[in-house]
Amino acid sequence: MYSFLKIQTKDLIVEKSTQYSSVKTLKKLKRQRKRKYLLCVLAAVAVSVGFMLSPLSKHPNSTTLLNHTNDIELGNFPIVEPTIKYGYVTDTLHVSEDVIQPNQFLADILLKHQVSYKTIDEIATHSKEIFDVTKLRAGKPYAIIGQDSLQAPDVFIYEPSVFRYVVYNLKNPSDIQIIEREVETKVKTASGIVETSLWNTMVDNGLSYELTSLMEDALAWSIDFHHIARGDKFKLIYDQQYIEGEPVGVGEVYAAYYKNFDNEYYAIYFENEKHQGFYDLEGRPMKKAFLKSPVRFSRISSSYNKRRFHPVLKRVKAHLGTDYAAPTGTPILAVADGVVTKRSRTRGNGKFVKIKHDESIQTQYLHMSRFQSGVRVGTHVKQGQVIGYVGQTGLATGPHVCFRFWKNGKQVNHLKENLPPPEPMPEEDLPRYYHERDLMVNRLNVIEYNTTSLKKAEDKIAKDTTASNITAVEVQK
Numbered sequence: 517m518y519s520f521l522k523i524q525t526k527d528l529i530v531e532k533s534t535q536y537s538s539v540k541t542l543k544k545l546k547r548q549r550k551r552k553y554l555l556c557v558l559a560a561v562a563v564s565v566g567f568m569l570s571p572l573s574k575h576p577n578s579t580t581l582l583n584h585t586n587d588i589e590l591g592n593f594p595i596v597e598p599t600i601k602y603g604y605v606t607d608t609l610h611v612s613e614d615v616i617q618p619n620q621f622l623a624d625i626l627l628k629h630q631v632s633y634k635t636i637d638e639i640a641t642h643s644k645e646i647f648d649v650t651k652l653r654a655g656k657p658y659a660i661i662g663q664d665s666l667q668a669p670d671v672f673i674y675e676p677s678v679f680r681y682v683v684y685n686l687k688n689p690s691d692i693q694i695i696e697r698e699v700e701t702k703v704k705t706a707s708g709i710v711e712t713s714l715w716n717t718m719v720d721n722g723l724s725y726e727l728t729s730l731m732e733d734a735l736a737w738s739i740d741f742h743h744i745a746r747g748d749k750f751k752l753i754y755d756q757q758y759i760e761g762e763p764v765g766v767g768e769v770y771a772a773y774y775k776n777f778d779n780e781y782y783a784i785y786f787e788n789e790k791h792q793g794f795y796d797l798e799g800r801p802m803k804k805a806f807l808k809s810p811v812r813f814s815r816i817s818s819s820y821n822k823r824r825f826h827p828v829l830k831r832v833k834a835h836l837g838t839d840y841a842a843p844t845g846t847p848i849l850a851v852a853d854g855v856v857t858k859r860s861r862t863r864g865n866g867k868f869v870k871i872k873h874d875e876s877i878q879t880q881y882l883h884m885s886r887f888q889s890g891v892r893v894g895t896h897v898k899q900g901q902v903i904g905y906v907g908q909t910g911l912a913t914g915p916h917v918c919f920r921f922w923k924n925g926k927q928v929n930h931l932k933e934n935l936p937p938p939e940p941m942p943e944e945d946l947p948r949y950y951h952e953r954d955l956m957v958n959r960l961n962v963i964e965y966n967t968t969s970l971k972k973a974e975d976k977i978a979k980d981t982t983a984s985n986i987t988a989v990e991v992q993k
């Protein structure tokens with residue numbers, strides 16, 4: 517039946533290389549793989565034979581001529597595309613993969629694989645200038661690749677991030693290379709209609725935490741993300757990054773649109789020699805002197821209120837701050853540039869930081885679980901810089917940050933304050949900005965809303981209703 521597939525592999529030139537030390541060669545290999553696949557079966561068999569015969573090559577891209585004069589029956593060979601990992605064709609090699617365990621050192625890993633202590637020591641010394649082996653972190657993947665399990669392996673590979681990996685040559689300890697993976701970017705759009713929370717909507721629509729965070733960055737000065745409502749709508753234009761076809765991260769956000777009730781907000785990214793950042797439709801910077809809140813993804817658990825019943829003291833006591841509930845350890849951000857004037861602990865406030873922003877305004881952040889290291893009295897902090905972490909030190913019933921805004925020595929409700937507007941973009945830059953703005957606004961306008969999150973919410977309600985009907989029927993029996 518397969519007789520027509522009878523082929524001769526004589527004169528067929530295949531690449532022998534089993535080691536590809538750069539992304540370029542990897543890419544080249546991919547192209548070759550595709551080509552080979554089109555030529556198909558023929559090459560596949562030759563390639564697999566080639567790999568079976570070739571040792572772990574020290575010379576990438578060397579070519580060799582396979583001299584098989586025998587006829588090969590294709591039906592006898594499983595046709596598989598070679599598996600490539602870290603630039604190695606791993607099908608015929610011995611590969612052990614794992615993640616670094618807490619308190620595990622390079623020696624703990626390699627001694628088990630017949631690598632001598634001398635070699636490990638040499639690698640540790642050489643690694644200092646390239647990628648220090650003391651920087652291996654728990655939870656990060658590694659691989660050990662060799663000919664077979666009986667001999668000492670050839671390389672140790674550590675992956676500090678999806679974007680790069682480090683190859684330690686165990687046969688030549690001074691040969692350590694950091695390989696950057698090739699990142700492809702594609703301009704993508706995203707959208708949604710808020711059903712329960714912005715976070716749930718993003719997740720249900722298949723969007724990442726990173727993108728949610730970047731959208732907040734673009735709009736944080738205009739929209740109070742603690743007061744978003746059901747029915748709010750958003751659209752985004754951004755760069756999605758890919759490595760080998762897999763989405764790995766988000767690059768630039770070019771434009772964001774947000775609709776809250778009847779208010780529409782546009783944030784358009786613009787960059788020239790003098791300016792860089794997000795601007796509104798009139799060319800005013802989105803970035804204001806003060807962030808709307810000191811924590812992300814939190815909710816207001818108690819507002820500024822002059823007559824609040826205190827949950828711990830059990831009596832009416834003015835609450836002169838705004839409480840943002842968030843899990844312990846959530847970073848607390850300085851809402852504006854300033855200088856730290858207090859870093860202290862009291863019975864009521866717990867651990868707190870106070871920052872002076874200008875002659876009239878100071879902000880204070882209470883109940884921290886811990887301070888950010890390096891933040892002391894006198895430290896200059898930037899807007900958005902982490903100054904501490906959410907906790908419940910002092911008088912607190914749960915983890916939150918009590919945010920206090922001082923104006924001319926009095927505590928005021930920061931959400932009601934009209935804070936100084938930013939300097940607008942100079943007039944001479946506006947025509948160029950308007951041009952880019954119009955391109956982005958036109959692109960935003962044609963994005964249709966993704967309603968996946970709405971459908972999921974409806975399905976859930978339907979399911980819950982069915983479940984309660986069933987219970988009702990059972991009760992009637």
Ligand SMILES: [Zn+2]
Nearest residue numbers: 837838839918
């Ligand atoms: Zn409070």
